[in-house]
Amino acid sequence: MGDWKTITVPVLSSDSKNIFQYTSEKRLSSPRMNSQVLCLPLPSSKSMHSFFSAFCTEENFEQSISYLNRELTTLGFPSIYAESKGKELNLISVINCMNELLVLHHKNLRAQEEVEMQHLKLGSDMDHLKNCYAKVKEQLELSRREIVGLQERDRQLQSKNRNLHQLLKNEKDEVQKLQNIISSRATQYNHDMKRKEREYNKLKERLHQLVMNKKDKKIAMDVLNYVGRADGKRGAWRTNKTEARNEEEMYKALLSDYEQCQKQLLVENAELKKVLQQMKKEIISLLPPQKQKPKEGSEDGPVLSDLEDDIGELNKENMWELSCETVREQLTNSIRKQWRMLKHHVEKLDNQVSRVHSGTLNEKDVISREDHELETEKLELEIQQCKEIIKTQQQLLQQQLMSPCDDDTTLLLQDCYLLEERERLQEEWRLFQEQKKNFEKERKSFTEAAIRLGLERKAFEEDRGVWLKQQFLSMSTDYKHSENVTTPSAFLESSDQGNRLVKSTSQRKPRCVFSDPVPAEACQASHYITCNSSSAVSIKPAGESNPNQWVESDKEETE
Amino acid sequence: ASCVQYRLVVRDVSTLQILQLYTCLDQIQYIEWSSDSLFILCAMYKRGIVQVWSLEQPDWHCKIDEGSAGLVASCWSPDGRHILNTTEFHLRITVWSLCMKSVSYIKYPKACQQGIAFTKDGRYMAVAERRDCKDFISIFVCSDWQLLRHFDTETQDLFGIEWAPNGCVLAAWDTCLEYKMLLYSLDGRLLSTYQAYEWSLGIKSVAWSPSSQFLAIGSYDEKVRILNHVTWKKIIEFEHLAAVANSKTIVYKEVEKSPSAETERLSFPPARALASSLFSTQSKYEVSQVPVSLQYIKPAADRANPKMGIGMVAFSPDNCFLATKNDNIPNAVWIWDIQKLKLFVVLEQLCAVQSFQWDPRQPRLAVCTGNSKVYLWSPAGCISVQVPVEGDFQIVALSWHPTGDSMVLLSKDNFCVCYLEREEV
Numbered sequence: 001m002g003d004w005k006t007i008t009v010p011v012l013s014s015d016s017k018n019i020f021q022y023t024s025e026k027r028l029s030s031p032r033m034n035s036q037v038l039c040l041p042l043p044s045s046k047s048m049h050s051f052f053s054a055f056c057t058e059e060n061f062e063q064s065i066s067y068l069n070r071e072l073t074t075l076g077f078p079s080i081y082a083e084s085k086g087k088e089l090n091l092i093s094v095i096n097c098m099n100e101l102l103v104l105h106h107k108n109l110r111a112q113e114e115v116e117m118q119h120l121k122l123g124s125d126m127d128h129l130k131n132c133y134a135k136v137k138e139q140l141e142l143s144r145r146e147i148v149g150l151q152e153r154d155r156q157l158q159s160k161n162r163n164l165h166q167l168l169k170n171e172k173d174e175v176q177k178l179q180n181i182i183s184s185r186a187t188q189y190n191h192d193m194k195r196k197e198r199e200y201n202k203l204k205e206r207l208h209q210l211v212m213n214k215k216d217k218k219i220a221m222d223v224l225n226y227v228g229r230a231d232g233k234r235g236a237w238r239t240n241k242t243e244a245r246n247e248e249e250m251y252k253a254l255l256s257d258y259e260q261c262q263k264q265l266l267v268e269n270a271e272l273k274k275v276l277q278q279m280k281k282e283i284i285s286l287l288p289p290q291k292q293k294p295k296e297g298s299e300d301g302p303v304l305s306d307l308e309d310d311i312g313e314l315n316k317e318n319m320w321e322l323s324c325e326t327v328r329e330q331l332t333n334s335i336r337k338q339w340r341m342l343k344h345h346v347e348k349l350d351n352q353v354s355r356v357h358s359g360t361l362n363e364k365d366v367i368s369r370e371d372h373e374l375e376t377e378k379l380e381l382e383i384q385q386c387k388e389i390i391k392t393q394q395q396l397l398q399q400q401l402m403s404p405c406d407d408d409t410t411l412l413l414q415d416c417y418l419l420e421e422r423e424r425l426q427e428e429w430r431l432f433q434e435q436k437k438n439f440e441k442e443r444k445s446f447t448e449a450a451i452r453l454g455l456e457r458k459a460f461e462e463d464r465g466v467w468l469k470q471q472f473l474s475m476s477t478d479y480k481h482s483e484n485v486t487t488p489s490a491f492l493e494s495s496d497q498g499n500r501l502v503k504s505t506s507q508r509k510p511r512c513v514f515s516d517p518v519p520a521e522a523c524q525a526s527h528y529i530t531c532n533s534s535s536a537v538s539i540k541p542a543g544e545s546n547p548n549q550w551v552e553s554d555k556e557e558t559e
Numbered sequence: 560a561s562c563v564q565y566r567l568v569v570r571d572v573s574t575l576q577i578l579q580l581y582t583c584l585d586q587i588q589y590i591e592w593s594s595d596s597l598f599i600l601c602a603m604y605k606r607g608i609v610q611v612w613s614l615e616q617p618d619w620h621c622k623i624d625e626g627s628a629g630l631v632a633s634c635w636s637p638d639g640r641h642i643l644n645t646t647e648f649h650l651r652i653t654v655w656s657l658c659m660k661s662v663s664y665i666k667y668p669k670a671c672q673q674g675i676a677f678t679k680d681g682r683y684m685a686v687a688e689r690r691d692c693k694d695f696i697s698i699f700v701c702s703d704w705q706l707l708r709h710f711d712t713e714t715q716d717l718f719g720i721e722w723a724p725n726g727c728v729l730a731a732w733d734t735c736l737e738y739k740m741l742l743y744s745l746d747g748r749l750l751s752t753y754q755a756y757e758w759s760l761g762i763k764s765v766a767w768s769p770s771s772q773f774l775a776i777g778s779y780d781e782k783v784r785i786l787n788h789v790t791w792k793k794i795i796e797f798e799h800l801a802a803v804a805n806s807k808t809i810v811y812k813e814v815e816k817s818p819s820a821e822t823e824r825l826s827f828p829p830a831r832a833l834a835s836s837l838f839s840t841q842s843k844y845e846v847s848q849v850p851v852s853l854q855y856i857k858p859a860a861d862r863a864n865p866k867m868g869i870g871m872v873a874f875s876p877d878n879c880f881l882a883t884k885n886d887n888i889p890n891a892v893w894i895w896d897i898q899k900l901k902l903f904v905v906l907e908q909l910c911a912v913q914s915f916q917w918d919p920r921q922p923r924l925a926v927c928t929g930n931s932k933v934y935l936w937s938p939a940g941c942i943s944v945q946v947p948v949e950g951d952f953q954i955v956a957l958s959w960h961p962t963g964d965s966m967v968l969l970s971k972d973n974f975c976v977c978y979l980e981r982e983e984v
Contacts, residue, residue, distance in 0.1 A: 182758055186736075190715065194692045201691075208650050211628050221655050221662075223621040246700045246707055253682070254745045257727040265789070 065089065072097050273328075276335055283338040287345055560590060560599055561974060567601055567612065572960065575976060581612045584622075589632075593639035594681065598657075600642055602633040609633050609642060611657070623655050636701055637681025649674075652686065654704055663704045669694065673719035678726035683707065683745070685729050687717050696720065696731060698747065708747035714739055718762070725771040728788070732762045732776075740765075740776055742791055751791035755784055760865075766872040766881075773897065777869025781885050783895075795900045799869065799885035799893055801855040803905055810851045811844040811941050812907040813934070842909065842932060842943050853888045853907060871915065875922040880938075882924055884912055892926055894936065906936060914956050920963035927954040933968055933977060946975060 056064040065081075073079055077097045081090060560569045565586050569579040585603040592599055600611045607630040611621040629647025636643060640657045649670040654663040668674055669687035676685045681701055688695040694717040698708040716734040723730065728750065733739040738761030740753040753776075760779035767774055773794075774786045783797040803810055858865040871884040880903065881895040889911035896903040910928040917924055926934040931952040934943050946952050946968065956969040965978045 179758070193716075197689075197692050204648055204650055207648065211626075211650070221621070221623045223657065225619070242703055243705060246703070246705055250683070250700075250707060250745055254727055257725055261789075 273331065276331055280331075280335050280338055283335075283342050287338070287341055560592065567599065569599070569614065572965065572976070579612075579614065579617055581610075581617075583610050584608055591633070591635055593635050594637055595639045598635075598639065600633060600635060602630060604630050606630075607647075609644060611642070621657065625653070628653075634675065636684070637677045638701060641701075641704075643675065665697070665699075667695075669717060671716075671718050673721060676720045676722050676729070677701070678722045679724045680726055683722075683726065685720050685722065687720050687731070689717070696729070696743065696747075698729075698745070710743070710747040712741055712743075713749075713752070714741065719765065721765055721767060723767050723771040723774075723788075724769055728771065730765060730767070730774060732765060735761050735763060735779060737761055738778060740774075740786075742774075753784075753786060753791065753793070755793070756780070760868065763868040763870055763886075764872045766874055768874045768878050768881075768897070769876055770878050772878070773874070775872045775874065775881055775883075777872045777883060779865075779868030781868055781887055783869050783872060783881070783883050785881075785897075785900075797881075797883070797893075797895055797902070799883065799888065801888060802850060802852045803902070804850040805902060806849050808849055808902045808905060810847040810849060810905045810907060811936070812847045812851075813842050813909045813943060814845045815842050815909065844906075844941050844943060847907070851905070851907070853891050853905070855888055857887070873915065873917055875917045875924070876919055877922050880922050880924075882915055882917065884915070890928075892924070892936075894924070904936065904941075906934070906941065908934070913954070916957055916959055916966075918959050918963040919961050923963070925957050925959065925966055927957050927968065929953050929955060933957065933966075944977070946977075948973075948975065 069079055069081060077100060078093050079090070081088065560567060565583050567579075567581040567583060567587065567590065568577055569581075570577055581601075583601050583603065585606045585608065587601045588604045589602040590599055591602075597615060598611050598613050600609055602609045607625040607628065609623040609625075609630065611623070613619040623642060623644065625644055625646060628650065630644055631647050631649065632645040634643050635641070636654070642655045642657070644653045644655065645651075645668060646653065649668050652665040652668045652675075654665070656662070665686055665688075667688045667690050669689045671687060674687040677683070684699045684701050686697045686699065688697055694712045694714050696708075696710060696712055696717075697706055699705065700707050712731055714731065714733040715737050718732055718734045720729060720731045722728070727745045729743045729745070731741045731743065733741075738755050738757070738759070740762060742750040742752070744750050755776075755778065762776055762778050764777040765774070766777075772788050774788070775783055776786070777783045781799045783799070784793045785795050785797070786792060787794045856866070858867050866886045866889070868886055869883050870886040871882075873882050874880070874897075875882070879897055881897055883893045883895070885891065885893065890908045892906040892908070892912055892915055893902065894904040894906070895901065906926065908926070908928045910930055913927050913929045915924055915926040921937070923935060923937045926936070928934070931946045931948065931954060932943050933946065933954060935941060946954070952968075952973065952975070953970050954968045955971060957966055958969070959966045963979075965976055968975050968977055
């Protein structure tokens, strides 16, 4: 295999210089061949040709073949010679070998590409990592510097803190010292003061003695005359009795004051208790009804019953003892319990509201929404059904209208309806006529009664006038004359009024008939009543036998 | 009644006519009416003499001579028939009786601001005493001057005592060096003590509410603390800050009205009223918008009795308002609403407030600031009234008539009576 060293290879184009270098140093190592292949750029076909022709020429044809054979057999390929020992090439095996080599070549190229790609990738990864590393290193440096700075600051602050603590302690010590000084000075001053006071007292005593001893006649009171006491009492001797009385009075004054105070406090207490009870009731009413919530019912059920018992008890107790301490405690405790429950309730409500605001779905919300949806569906179904019904109805109507029905039937139908109505109207008309007749009858009777009444009244008035005349005749002449003048006019007036009334009623009669029978009856009745009342009024004064009064009242009635 | 040098002048309130004129032996230092308004006592401290005059009988005279014992103070007893004289150096209190020939002595009275206190109904009298460097209180029955109770108090140096209007509780407080308020019941039992703080200067002024429900204590730390009569514990603390920030408080600021607008109406010769108004400026009240900051004065710290703290406290007669004055802010009067326990009104004056007093019948406050104006406040509003006098009239003090219809305005040499019209209903 070393024969090839002597082969000189012709010069090729510049882009395959490397190959020449390698080929000149031809070794028989397969990796070298591989490296050859690696560095091989794709040469042009021309150069390829020249290169390949450089390897095998006509002279060393057999040698090259045998060399190739050896190489191939070492590589594991079948021999290119024919089976006989002769130097004839087995073309098929040659072609196969070539194919195999080509395939191998392709594989190698691919592998090369892959490796190159990987190489590139690794190179970029390396660069990237290097950058990252550099950055991280920078950051690490920075953070280290920061830490150092912060540590420095921390140390400074701590030292400051220590200083301040120290100062504070110093100040406190000073304050304590000053307080001690003050107290000691105070005691000193007190002591001095006491000493001076004692001296002063001694002086005073001395002076007092001197003053008293002098028996100064000047110390006296000179009064013209003694004045009486303001309250007029005489002066009393000081005895034990008076002392006792004084004590008694003093204690009485104190006691009355205390009693007043206590009364005020009792009133206040009662008011406050009332307020508390009211509050308790209101709180209980505010709380949600316990029956609906079974969960809470277990908690609050017994409590509520307790409360009710409490209320009952309290109401009873309050009637008897207003200031019983246990009652007071019970009341305050129950109110506290209620208040706590109310607070819980309000908190729960607040939570619910907040949840609603935040929009998170709660079980309750889901349920309610579902319910809501169900309901809407139901309603929609109903609407649909109604619509359908309406449609059918409309259709039926249309059919009815549009369907060709006989005129007779229609007429008949119409007639039927009309007949019904007519019958009804006739019935009503009959009733109406009956009523009218009844009203007529009544009106007639009323008018007759009114006429009779008027006649009676006239007669009565005449009688009265006669009787009055007789009365007046019996009295003095003066009155008689005046009365005679007035009374006939009064009679005339009243009789006129009576006639007028009757006339008015009769006049009213025809007017009312056509509009409405009932009101006519009413006004007739009212007139009748007024007539009655006027007659009643007129009757009364007759009994009293005072003509003037009667006249006036009648006048009032007419007005 | 008023005294001029050594004369006592008695005038009628409605007409200011001189009814009586009495002459005393010496310059009168102090006068007091008896409770039934029949007698007037005139005390002359220098001579040690007290003279009593009667209105009904001008000829009646009474002279009490203390002689060498001297006289420091004198006052009537509530029944109007006894005179209590305090001798010099507070050696003793002599009780002279005008109706009996009897004299009583009370030994060792205390020399303090309010050493004697009478109950409103005049039945009992409390006297502060000091024996052997210890404070005591003695309660006497005024009808016969019998000693009812005598007990010691836990105070360092009792400064003042005051009865509650219901006559059942006696408040006793310590000197300003120590904040201590003691409450004793009528029979001498200690009901409660109250101490707001230690060491700082303590109580400066005290006032009972007319219903005896509240006790207001004004102290040197510019706060008023109110105790309630049920538990004797503090129910609220009112702070008097220089910056009024609460929007519900009404601040009335006294503002000078410029007199230049009135010059047009001058006539020649100028009328008296106008002449006076030329020299003194008119003023009116303006409502200032909250927040308002008031003038704050810090007193000199090295002097005794500094002008700081709540110097004046007074309840209105209907128990609804409390008027206070903070000596650090001398131009302002603070009015608190007791029903709501909040600051109601602040009156800001141009000059320092000298004194104020409530109308005995209604919630009306009269304030004087040392100029010639008197200021009135009521829940309906406030006005500034100029006293129509010639020349200067510096009102230093004022005093209401018991019916609330008029008040007396006092200056150094003169006084005038201000009549208030009653609203026609």
